[in-house]
Amino acid sequence: MRFDPPAAELHIHIEGTLEPELVCTLAERNGTELPYRDIDDLRSRYEFDDLQSFLDLYYATMQVLQTEQDFADMTAAYLERAAAGGVRHVELFFDPQAHLVRGVELKTVVDGISSVLAESRERFGVSSSLIVCFLRDRDPAEAVTVLKDLLEMEAPIIGVGLDSAERDYPPQLFQEAFELAARHGLRRVAHAGEEGPAEYVWQALDVLGAERIDHGVRSLEDPELVSRLAEEQVPLTVCPLSNVRLKGVPSIAEHPLPELLEAGLLVSIHSDDPAYFGGYVDDNFRAIAEQFSLDAEDLAQLAKNSFTSSFIDQRRRQELLAAVDTWLAEA
Numbered sequence: 001m002r003f004d005p006p007a008a009e010l011h012i013h014i015e016g017t018l019e020p021e022l023v024c025t026l027a028e029r030n031g032t033e034l035p036y037r038d039i040d041d042l043r044s045r046y047e048f049d050d051l052q053s054f055l056d057l058y059y060a061t062m063q064v065l066q067t068e069q070d071f072a073d074m075t076a077a078y079l080e081r082a083a084a085g086g087v088r089h090v091e092l093f094f095d096p097q098a099h100l101v102r103g104v105e106l107k108t109v110v111d112g113i114s115s116v117l118a119e120s121r122e123r124f125g126v127s128s129s130l131i132v133c134f135l136r137d138r139d140p141a142e143a144v145t146v147l148k149d150l151l152e153m154e155a156p157i158i159g160v161g162l163d164s165a166e167r168d169y170p171p172q173l174f175q176e177a178f179e180l181a182a183r184h185g186l187r188r189v190a191h192a193g194e195e196g197p198a199e200y201v202w203q204a205l206d207v208l209g210a211e212r213i214d215h216g217v218r219s220l221e222d223p224e225l226v227s228r229l230a231e232e233q234v235p236l237t238v239c240p241l242s243n244v245r246l247k248g249v250p251s252i253a254e255h256p257l258p259e260l261l262e263a264g265l266l267v268s269i270h271s272d273d274p275a276y277f278g279g280y281v282d283d284n285f286r287a288i289a290e291q292f293s294l295d296a297e298d299l300a301q302l303a304k305n306s307f308t309s310s311f312i313d314q315r316r317r318q319e320l321l322a323a324v325d326t327w328l329a330e331a
């Protein structure tokens with residue numbers, strides 16, 4: 001069976017695609033001293049107890065990203081791998097504050113990533129757009145400043161998101177930044193209900209105006225919330241391998257994907273930080289298909305959900321939905 005239906009990758013942190021090999025290549029190129037002996041030593045540290053233990057390594061390894069070329073190389077490497085696994089459309093998250101605090105300029109980050117996205121369709125057959133994420137464990141006023149700077153420089157972003165350490169950082173702290181985004185016609189998404197409670201999903205919807213919830217798996221703890229999500233068909237971007245690696249759920253067997261689907265929610269499957277969590281979208285499809293005995297038709301439906309949940313224009317959406325039918329006919 002094949003695990004690579006045409007799909008939209010809607011929950012992907014570009015910095016989370018930094019494979020150990022590229023970390024070492026960039027460290028050598030930039031003369032960055034890393035506290036790891038070699039690639040195998042670095043890879044051996046990819047064992048996490050929770051979200052914070054992952055974020056500690058995630059922010060440490062990204063110090064190798066220094067120049068526009070580094071950001072471009074990382075983006076190109078990701079798009080090449082994603083396309084090989086069936087991805088045909090990407091809405092890419094990036095974390096500018098994580099680079100600004102290291103002294104890397106906003107323009108370096110934005111130009112490096114967007115120069116490759118601008119040619120993603122021609123080079124990789126993947127349409128793409130960019131979403132800025134605010135770090136919820138930093139000052140909410142900083143998020144407003146970063147967004148103003150991005151607007152000022154006319155960065156090619158289509159939306160805003162909210163990520164990093166979730167516990168004790170409720171979405172409502174970021175109301176001002178999200179209101180500013182809305183006034184400028186930007187789309188809004190937010191991580192919620194990954195480690196944080198269902199209450200954070202309510203806040204993401206009602207205070208931030210989030211149109212899509214990243215993760216959202218803990219919504220199941222609140223039946224009223226589940227009804228709301230089902231009724232409004234609010235998209236949830238679910239990342240099974242990530243949830244297991246960060247110990248949000250003990251194993252794929254115990255992942256609540258079947259319950260989410262049973263409840264009639266609009267779920268699609270994504271990879272989050274594939275370099276760290278053991279796989280890209282196709283690897284996530286394989287894991288859930290093998291665990292839950294899903295067939296090609298089930299995967300095709302999840303892939304269609306990803307296009308339905310995306311912010312692409314109607315014409316491209318129809319083209320990609322049709323591509324799923326073609327894949328299914330041949331699968």
Ligand SMILES: Nc1ncnc2[nH]cnc12
Binds near residue numbers: 164273
């Ligand atoms: N899974 C995740 N949750 C929150 N913030 C993140 N930043 C990168 N990956 C993340």
Ligand SMILES: [Zn+2]
Binds near residue numbers: 163191272
């Ligand atoms: Zn994420």
